[in-house]
Amino acid sequence: MKADNPLAEVFERNSNYWEHKKVLLCGQIPSLQLLNSLIKTEKAYVITDNYPIAQGMSAMMGIKLGNSDFEVASKRHVSVIFSDYGDERIKGHLEAVDTIVLFLNKTKSLSQKILHCLMPYINPQVQILLMGANAIGGKSGDSLVKDVAQVFKVDTARKCTVFAANLNEGAQFKDSKALSDVKFGGLTLKQNHGLFSQGELDRGTHLLLNAMHRDLSGMDKVADAKELEDLSNADLKSLPTPKDHAAHYVLDLGCGSGIIGLSLAARGYKNVICSDISATALNCTAANAKLNGLDLKVLASDMLPKADDLERASINVPGGRFNIIATNPPFHQGINRTTAQTINMIAQAKESLTSDGVLYLVGNTALHYEEPLNEAFDNVEIIAATTKFTVFKAWNN
Known part of the structure; x- marks a missing residue:
């Protein structure tokens, strides 16, 4: 063959x-x-x-x-x-x-x-x-x-x-240079080689975090990123939270070092699941949860997890549906650029959300995710944008 x-x-x-x-x-x-x-x-x-x-x-x-x-x-x-x-x-x-x-x-x-x-x-x-x-x-x-x-x-x-x-006799391979920690909202996160945006918080995720946490706090809508409050040095635990938020089920999709899921856990969300295709990402996320004294679960999954994936991992998510899905999805496979997986995820996301569930997604502005989002959801709102990145909030009636 x-x-x-x-x-x-x-x-x-x-x-x-x-x-x-x-x-x-x-x-x-x-x-x-x-x-x-x-x-x-x-x-x-x-x-x-x-x-x-x-x-x-x-x-x-x-x-x-x-x-x-x-x-x-x-x-x-x-x-x-x-x-x-x-x-x-x-x-x-x-x-x-x-x-x-x-x-x-x-x-x-x-x-x-x-x-x-x-x-x-x-x-x-x-x-x-x-x-x-x-x-x-x-x-x-x-x-x-x-x-x-x-x-x-x-x-x-x-x-x-x-x-x-x-x-050679006695040969030893050197380890890669240690990466800098990432800090946000009172959290400290260790990084690992092989993860996206190594040793720093990438601008897209930073924009998503600021916009999402502002939105979850019920603050006034602001699309202009320049007007967004930077929560990097804020205490996430002090931010106002939605009613009954602790009972919500949250998915950090493509978690990397876990910053999105951990920031939500820091605000009191009790049912946070971080998924990724990378064992290194899952391992790093679990270690960062322990480092910050937070509780969450990690799950190996290729994009949206199915209900039986969650059950097999002994993770209880009723019907496999989440109240919040938050993601900075990848658009590279190796050296190739592709949005096919993300567009497919957007089309299927409704089946992984509760009836009142919300998808928060940040993407490179040039990728035009607004088109597939508008096809899949009743409501799509831009909650932050720069010339390079756009943060979307999508939900159904």
Whole structure:
């Protein structure tokens, strides 16, 4: 079967490095189809931070993956592990391997962090293959290991590059540089490599937070962002809240480090669920909740969670419907820009909201989310806007 992705094809071209061996695949896994190739291995592990990849591969194995921040699916000699690479629970599911295949991420610091986190599982004789599309730095992939290994370029094809590395004696991979904390409304949030807007609160989310919290406080409507009060240094707990707000069910969709959900939890919302496709995001959000003394639940989910996803994770949300969904949705998949997932989410959001539920969404102004929002909802209001970002509030009668 011909590979469905250039990088997957390059992986197949270099089967002599992993066939009939114990192999670990990690990084930005390019295709579900790689699972079929692992039949040729003696033992194979796939560690991925990406829930759709883990979920898809597990389904191909006939296993339904759970929705926590750490999940394992195993069949015969193949194991798929959905996890943050720094999660110590990996230890119980991984043995020494002959070959590590690292599919490079577009963020070099994340690839560096993965190697550092895997160091406890790497034996001195392991061979490391670095595979990446040239568009995300594949040509310079050797820079990750050249200080601690003998590195050789072994393939260039389909605008991809492959390096093979043999570790020097006593080699140790350095961790990525620590990121700055993010602060908002009395909260302090640790950050992690691989998350959106690393080490800072991006302007879109900042605008959403100010507009949403103002709206929830019943303040006068202000569309001009210049007139919005900046709540960065405010005490969120002191803001007025809607009646019966504590009983509301809240979804922070695509939570990242958890700032949206945690800001609502700080205001007294008791049923906050933070979802993301990234195990790193879920792990980071849970850690930030503990750091700030707040209670919330995390859920692995590809966009809007279904009722059975919530039930399987033992999260009680009546009918799977939320009173509030708040999101700064992604519009990139790898290096490609796409709004298809967000537009699909908007079309389905009504089914995940209570009859009086509200969707708060911020997006790049140039993406024109007002069009699909107006098609899906009875009421759409712009509650803050700049030349670059627009915050929408959408609800049905």
